[in-house]
Amino acid sequence: MPTFGVNLSNIQSHNSLRVFHHYTNDNYIAYMLYIHNMENNIGQSITDVRESRGMTQTQLAKKIKTTQSAIARLESGNQNISTEMLKKISHALGKNLVSLSPGTVNIAVVGGKKLTGTVETNTSKNGAVGLLCASLLNKGKTTLHRMPRIEEVHRIIEVLESIGVQVTWHGSTITIIPPKKFNLKHIDVEAAKKTRSIVMFIGPLIHHLTNFSLPQSGGCKLGSRTVRPHFFALENFGVSIEAAHDSFKISYQPKQPNEIVLYESGDTVTENAIFAAAGLTSTTTIKYASANYMVQEVCVFLQKFGVKITGIGTTTLTITGVKNINRDIEYTLAEDPTDSMFFIAAAITTHSNLTITRCPIEFLELELLVLEKMGLQYTKSKPYLSHNQNTKLVDLKIKASSLVASPEKVHARPYPGLNADNLPFFAVIATQAVGQTLIHDWMYEKRAIYFTELDKLGADTVLADPHRIYITGPTSLRATELICPPALRPATILLVAMLGASGRSVLRNTYSISRGYENLVERLSGLGADISYLDAF
Numbered sequence: 001m002p003t004f005g006v007n008l009s010n011i012q013s014h015n016s017l018r019v020f021h022h023y024t025n026d027n028y029i030a031y032m033l034y035i036h037n038m039e040n041n042i043g044q045s046i047t048d049v050r051e052s053r054g055m056t057q058t059q060l061a062k063k064i065k066t067t068q069s070a071i072a073r074l075e076s077g078n079q080n081i082s083t084e085m086l087k088k089i090s091h092a093l094g095k096n097l098v099s100l101s102p103g104t105v106n107i108a109v110v111g112g113k114k115l116t117g118t119v120e121t122n123t124s125k126n127g128a129v130g131l132l133c134a135s136l137l138n139k140g141k142t143t144l145h146r147m148p149r150i151e152e153v154h155r156i157i158e159v160l161e162s163i164g165v166q167v168t169w170h171g172s173t174i175t176i177i178p179p180k181k182f183n184l185k186h187i188d189v190e191a192a193k194k195t196r197s198i199v200m201f202i203g204p205l206i207h208h209l210t211n212f213s214l215p216q217s218g219g220c221k222l223g224s225r226t227v228r229p230h231f232f233a234l235e236n237f238g239v240s241i242e243a244a245h246d247s248f249k250i251s252y253q254p255k256q257p258n259e260i261v262l263y264e265s266g267d268t269v270t271e272n273a274i275f276a277a278a279g280l281t282s283t284t285t286i287k288y289a290s291a292n293y294m295v296q297e298v299c300v301f302l303q304k305f306g307v308k309i310t311g312i313g314t315t316t317l318t319i320t321g322v323k324n325i326n327r328d329i330e331y332t333l334a335e336d337p338t339d340s341m342f343f344i345a346a347a348i349t350t351h352s353n354l355t356i357t358r359c360p361i362e363f364l365e366l367e368l369l370v371l372e373k374m375g376l377q378y379t380k381s382k383p384y385l386s387h388n389q390n391t392k393l394v395d396l397k398i399k400a401s402s403l404v405a406s407p408e409k410v411h412a413r414p415y416p417g418l419n420a421d422n423l424p425f426f427a428v429i430a431t432q433a434v435g436q437t438l439i440h441d442w443m444y445e446k447r448a449i450y451f452t453e454l455d456k457l458g459a460d461t462v463l464a465d466p467h468r469i470y471i472t473g474p475t476s477l478r479a480t481e482l483i484c485p486p487a488l489r490p491a492t493i494l495l496v497a498m499l500g501a502s503g504r505s506v507l508r509n510t511y512s513i514s515r516g517y518e519n520l521v522e523r524l525s526g527l528g529a530d531i532s533y534l535d536a537f
Contacts, residue, residue, distance in 0.1 A: 042086070043077040049093045050075075063092040105510050107495070107521060110530035111479060112502035114400075115352040117527045119343050121359050121393075124336030125152050125516040126294035126421075129197040130271050131301055131333065132156045135176045136165075136204035137278055138305060139326040142176040145387070146333045151515045155191045159198060162188035182208050189215045199227050199248070200268055203275025206239055206252040214248045229264035230272050236260040237276040256282040265315065265414055267292045274298060277319040278307045286317045291415045293363045293391075297334050300390045304329045315414075332387035337363035338421045339517065340396070342492060345425040346524070347398040348376065349432055349477075349500035354527065357395040360386070366418045368396075370410060370426070374433055375403045405435030405473065412443050420444065424489040427451040428496045430471035431459045437471045438464075450490035456480050457497045457505075479503030488516045495520070499529055506534060 050060050057071040064085075074085070123146045132153070135142040147153060149172070157167050157174075163186075164179030182205065192198045192215040199217050217227070231241045238255035241248050262269055270290040277284040289295065291313050299312045305327055308320040340359040347354035348371075361383060368378070377399040383392045410430075412420035420443045430437035431454060441448040446466035454471075455461055458478040462470040479501045484491040491512040498505040513520065524531050 043075045046071075046089055046093075047075045049095050053093060055093075060089070060092055064088040104508070105514065106506060106508045106534035107510055108532050108534045109479075109495070109498040109501075109505045109507065110503070111350075111477070111499050111505060113350065113499075113528060113530055115347060115350050115354050115499075115524070115527040115529060118355040118357060119523055119527060120357045121335040121340045121343075122518050123148050123333035124294065124339065125150055126267065127297045127333055127336065128153050129156050129195070130200070130268075130294045130298045131331065132160065132176075133197065133200040133204060133271070134275060134278075134298055134301055136160075136178065136201065137207060137275060137302075137325050138176075138329070139178060139324065141328045143173060143328075143330040144176070144333060145173045145330065147172055147174045148333075148518045150518050151511060152195055152197065155195045156197055158188045158191035159195075159201075162186055162191070182212075184209070184212050184214070187215065193217065197268070199230055200272050200275070202230070202234060202239065202241070202248070202250055203272040204279070206234075206237070206250070206276060207279035210252045212250055213244075214250065216243070216246055216248060229262065229266055229269045232263040233260065233269055233273040234276055236273075237280075239276070254280075256280055257284055258282075259285040259287065262286065262288045265290050267294055270295050270317075271298050274302070274309075274317065274319060278302050278305070278321040279323065279325070280321040281323050283318060283320045286319065287315070289315050289317045291315055292419070293334070293337060293360060293415070296390070297388070300388055301331050304331060313415075334386045334388050334391040335360045335393060337419060338489075340364060341367060341419075341422045341425050342496065342517065342520075344371070344396070344398060345429055345493070345496045346499055348401070348403065348429050349496050351400045351432075351500075352398070353400055354398045355395065356398065358386070358393045359396050360391050361394045362392050363415070363419060364422075366413075366416070367422050370406060370418065371403075371429070374406050374429075375401050377401045403429070403433035403474075405430065405433045405437040409438040409440050409468075411440040421489055424451065424493050425496070427454060427461075427469065427471060428459075428493040428500075431473045431475050431477060431497070432500070433473045435473070437473070438468060439471065440468050442467050447487065447490065450485045450487060451493070453482060453485065453490070453494055454497055456482060457494070457501050459497070477501035479505040481506040481508070483508045484510050484512050486512055488512050492517065499524070499531075508534075 058068045061068045061071045125148065128148055129152055131144055160167055163182055163184050166177040168175045196217040198214055201214055205212060236257040238253045240251045260273065262273065265288050267290045273286050296312055299309045303309060305325045306322045309317060311317045335358050337360045340356055343354060343356045379397045381395040383394050386393050410426045412418050412423045423441055427439055448467050448469045449463060451469050452461050452463055457480055458475050460472040460475050464470060477497055477500045482494055484507060495507055495513065498507060521531050521533060
């Protein structure tokens with residue numbers, strides 16, 4: 001056990017959180033401050049509603065069968081308040097105090113139950129938003145099949161519709177018809193601010209507009225995730241971007257670069273550069289490109305437009321574009337490796353035998369190798385092709401296994417390495433492995449700090465620094481109530497842990513999970529999990 005690290009459990013008071021925030025400048029601490037403030041705000045809300053009803057603390061206590069002193073502590077914010085207690089108080093006061101904000105979705109999980117059966121891998125958030133942005137290049141009709149109905153997709157579609165794009169759902173299929181002329185005057189600012197993917201509108205829109213503005217993006221809160229590499233990539237094409245207080249002001253004077261080197265091998269940066277190159281008739285070579293699954297999918301999709309792309313799956317792409325793309329095309333989205341990984345982690349954490357079909361194996365190979373070295377037993381089918389005739393799939397049968405800690409640190413790498421979005425799942429998996437696992441999350445600013453939330457479910461973690469965390473197992477996970485972090489993957493691993501934790505857990509404000517995963521509650525229920533959406537009361 002290392003003797004260094006940060007024990008966040010000691011940082012309890014509002015003031016000490018502010019001090020720690022001063023030294024780390026970390027979104028996790030802002031999140032903890034949010035939780036602290038929210039609990040105080042709930043206490044104040046109870047007070048306000050109680051007094052508006054003309055009710056004393058003693059009278060409220062009698063209604064819910066507790067003591068006046070307990071009510072006093074709740075209202076002052078000096079005692080944690082459970083969802084069950086909130087329900088009781090809500091009933092007594094005749095007002096819903098459970099939801100954190102309008103539209104909030106909360107999930108209840110009775111964990112410690114084994115999963116059984118078969119689950120099919122869904123299509124991906126990252127693939128979906130890339131294709132939605134790419135569709136802006138096309139003046140014809142774009143039809144996309146197996147589009148996931150997730151919050152990130154809904155936000156992008158809201159933005160598309162606000163700039164004149166006609167989007168129609170038919171089951172899980174959408175058709176996209178662009179306007180004859182784009183007008184960003186009435187762009188849906190609120191929807192745009194909720195997704196980082198809005199920055200990927202720049203590459204396609206420069207082929208329609210020479211001057212325009214876009215709202216600054218939001219999405220996952222993961223430290224200082226800069227968009228500057230986008231600016232560096234796009235300036236090669238003659239794009240000038242001015243970052244105002246709440247918007248990006250873009251101007252375009254076309255250039256036709258023969259070769260560009262990306263400042264950062266990022267997925268969305270690569271996609272933006274591909275979009276910029278795809279609308280030019282010249283040939284552009286992009287070096288230090290990401291070869292990740294969503295980038296490969298965008299490339300395969302653009303080939304249907306007649307764009308010539310070589311080097312797919314490598315870090316050097318050569319693109320010969322098409323001016324004024326105008327084709328009616330159809331495409332079926334590929335499967336999501338992070339969706340497969342969710343269920344792999346869920347099977348391991350619940351010690352279950354589970355079959356996961358349509359797993360994109362080329363983006364899971366190293367993950368499975370690490371798990372194999374940790375002791376995971378599994379079998380896989382012969383590979384077959386996805387609907388796009390490009391992505392290789394297998395069916396996995398995960399067997400309940402006794403795991404040991406990884407003999408080497410577990411860390412993400414650019415493709416074909418272990419996927420950065422799959423790395424957080426190893427944190428919850430490590431809670432069930434004998435020994436100490438070191439997880440090094442170097443790629444995202446301070447994301448590893450979110451993994452310490454597993455402590456509240458009984459995990460044994462030591463945070464060495466904002467990027468490295470030691471997890472000692474095995475531990476018996478225990479039920480608790482948590483608020484989702486504002487980052488997708490750290491939020492998701494809490495849900496996985498709750499599946500393995502004996503007792504009833506509650507995960508509140510699950511919007512961050514809904515950004516990337518479709519129908520998780522329903523799919524888990526189908527596997528035998530005791531999971532449900534929390535009633536308003």
